[in-house]
Amino acid sequence: MKVKRYVVNALPEALPMIRNELGVDAIILNTKEIRVGGFLGMFGKKKTEVIAAVEAGGGGGTAVKPAARPQPVPAAAKPAVSAVTPEAIASIASLASSAIAERQSAMQQPAKQAAAALLKLEATEMELPPLNSAAAYEARTGVKAPPASASLKPRMSEDDLLDEIRDMKQWIMRMSKQQQLQARPEALQSLYDRLLDQEVSQALADKLLEQVELKLEESDLLDQQSGAIDRADVWRFAEQTLLDWLKGLDAGVIGSDTQVIHFVGPTGVGKTTSIAKLAAEQTLKSGRKVGFITSDTYRIAAVDQLRTYATILNVPLEVVFSPSEVARAFKQLEDRELIFMDTAGRNFRNELYVSEVNSLLQTNKRAETFLVLSLTGKFKDMSMVAENFAKYGIDRVLYTKQDETNANGAILNLAMEHGLRPTYIAYGQTVPDDIAPFKASSYVSQLLGAAQ
Structure with missing residues (x-):
């Protein structure tokens, strides 16, 4: 007896295939609806499994004879087994039933058990050799391979299997995370x-x-x-x-031996106002002789703003239009103990602008550079700016506009991810009051809030 299994969309589709391959004397042993593909038993396509058989040497007739159940054949009349024995048929049917049962029960198992069941199921499916050649087809069925147009679809590819396993892993991780949150x-x-x-x-x-x-x-x-x-x-x-x-990230206040402080940062973060606050602090509280240099000639009235602060504090101001004029400005202010240098705000997510402003910061004096960032900005943008400046060794940050936001997590993020050390926190526009040195204890208390 020759036995053949067909997986088709509907029973009528299998009839001509059975007639062509097994002959008109073939009978249908069993039909049932199955699901093919999908993930953990879901989203599979509905197919019809048809198992047909024909006795060896059978022929003639005009149509396929469906039968709900094959009649037992007396032992003396049993024909010789050619390609597939009844025991093999029973084994294949048992294997298929077991695989389908495992797939249906996988959804009811915990995440780890579901993963193990799926892997076991895929391994079981791969035990049978794929019908990817005429020789394999004939070895499986015992009949000559059908034309290419009538051949079965190839089994799941390796990429598809990896995609299923990857989706399963993500599902398990989501389930695990939800359980952790609930617990x-x-x-x-x-x-x-x-x-x-x-x-x-x-x-x-x-x-x-x-x-x-x-x-x-x-x-x-x-x-x-x-x-x-x-x-x-x-x-x-x-x-x-x-x-x-x-610990160790506190940058501290301005050193007594510091001679030059450069201020760099994006547009609109408050560099000029911060310079005025720190200059007033150094002049009024520390009694140091202070001078201003500005290269911010791009923004309208930027020079006038800093000149107003310079007049109020009674400190000299020098304006430079190119890196070649920086040396002249320092020469004019050589009697000053501390010089604050303002730079133009640019789109410092562009590394070209960062290298351009960095050329203004070269000096033979003891200098520090403060990167000025606003706490109202997006962390993603702040991180990109910080990363570009970190390439030039700039790791000190002055944060502004703390009074305009309730979120201060960016300070911790930049400190941990980029090693940027906070120096001062500005929290208003009043000169010189609304600025204070960064203190980790005060910041952590503000970040966490009250326990109750």
Whole structure:
């Protein structure tokens, strides 16, 4: 007896294939609806599986004879088995039924068990050799390979299999993350929400919570049964962790031996106003002789703005239009103890502008460079600007407009991701009052807020 399995869209599609390959004496042993492809039993295409057979040497007739169940053949009348034995048919049917059952039950299993079931299922499907050649076809069915137009579709390619496994992995990760969020104690979830509200990057927020949970477990403050945690303990450990992260990043105030301070940064971040605040601080509080240099000749009235501050503070001002004039300006101010140099704000996401302004910062004096950034800007843009300036060794930042935003997470993000050290925080336009040196303890308290 010769047995053949067909997978078609509908039963009528299989009849001419059976007639051509097995002859008109073939009978249909079984038909059932199956699903092919998909992910974890979902989104599969509906197909019809048809199993047909013909006795060896059978022929003649005019049509395929469907039968719901094959009649048993007496042992004495059993013909010789040619290509596929009934035992093999039973084994294939059992294997297919088992595979389909595993696929249907995979959705009801936990994430890890679902992954194992899917991999086992794919391995089972790959045990049978694919019908990708005439020799393999004849070895499987015992009949001559049909024309190419009538051949079965090839099995799932390696790329498709990898895509399914990749999708499954992403699904498992999402399920795992949802379970973690549901199991997270309320105090830790509140801390996590606070960090995200302050626009701390998700990676840093996750890292902070991991370290806080570890400290809670080491201190036996985490109730394993009820999951109850004291909110004050969570905030205390978070504060300790953040202070450890920021240790050594405090840039401090302007050094007494500093002779030149350059100010660079994008347009509209408040460089000129910050210069006036720091110049007033150094003149009125430290008693140092201060001078101004500006190369901001692009913005309308930029020179006039700085000249107004210079007149109020009674300090000299020099204007330069090119890098070649910088030496002349320093010569004119050689009697000054501290010189503040303002530069034009440009689109410093463009590295060309960064290299251009960097040519103005070359001096033989003891100099520092402050990158001025506004806390109201987008972190992605701030990060790109910081990355371009970091190539030239600039790692000190003066943050402005803290009073215009409630989110201060960008300071932590830039410090941890780019190593930028905060110097001053400006929080208003009043000269010289609305500016203060950066203090990690004050910043962390502001970032976390009150525990209750």
